[in-house]
Amino acid sequence: MSVKEKKRGRPSGTSGQLSADKIIVAAKFLVKDDGKIPSIRKLAGSLDVDAMAIYHYFANKNALLEAVTVSLIEAIYEPKGSEAWQTELMALCNSYLSLLQAHPGLLQTFLGMTSTGPANVFVDRFYMAITPLNLTLEQVKDALDLLVDYLHGFALSLECGGAASGLTIVHAEGPLRFYIRALEQHSV
Numbered sequence: 001m002s003v004k005e006k007k008r009g010r011p012s013g014t015s016g017q018l019s020a021d022k023i024i025v026a027a028k029f030l031v032k033d034d035g036k037i038p039s040i041r042k043l044a045g046s047l048d049v050d051a052m053a054i055y056h057y058f059a060n061k062n063a064l065l066e067a068v069t070v071s072l073i074e075a076i077y078e079p080k081g082s083e084a085w086q087t088e089l090m091a092l093c094n095s096y097l098s099l100l101q102a103h104p105g106l107l108q109t110f111l112g113m114t115s116t117g118p119a120n121v122f123v124d125r126f127y128m129a130i131t132p133l134n135l136t137l138e139q140v141k142d143a144l145d146l147l148v149d150y151l152h153g154f155a156l157s158l159e160c161g162g163a164a165s166g167l168t169i170v171h172a173e174g175p176l177r178f179y180i181r182a183l184e185q186h187s188v
Helices: 020-034 040-047 051-057 061-073 085-102 106-112 117-133 137-165 169-186
Strands: none
Touching: 020 040, 020 051, 020 061, 040 051, 040 061, 061 085, 061 106, 061 117, 085 106, 085 117, 085 137, 085 169, 106 137, 117 137, 117 169, 137 169
């Protein structure tokens, strides 16, 4: 019986070795499979390195958690200003729901985090989409709070048996169109 020897200590600087990007990619793969951020040991095992090697790139599990979730959420639609704001906002919402659907458990991870990095990505893209409306700061905050609460509630519904009940992301479009019309009514 042979035992696979893991590399111990600091990762070497040679190319093809461990890097922060490789760790994040492996963690994202495990998140998709397991529906949660993997343990450092499981992640290290998938990379065939000692668990301490992960800490060379990330100070602690929370730093890794933030890096992985920010990397995941950066894949959502980024408004460019080349389309109508309504189209950009709808695309942002649909891509966010698609991300949450593709990674069961990710929403609970977001909501349980103390870091705001992943939320800031969505918030910044929301601001980009609604800039043409010239809303007051209070209106922007209210609009963001309402939208995020709706999207998270819808994502939880999808995760808790949506497929069995026939619920799909398409079912969010009517309420989102209603929300967008309400924003049009309140723009300055």
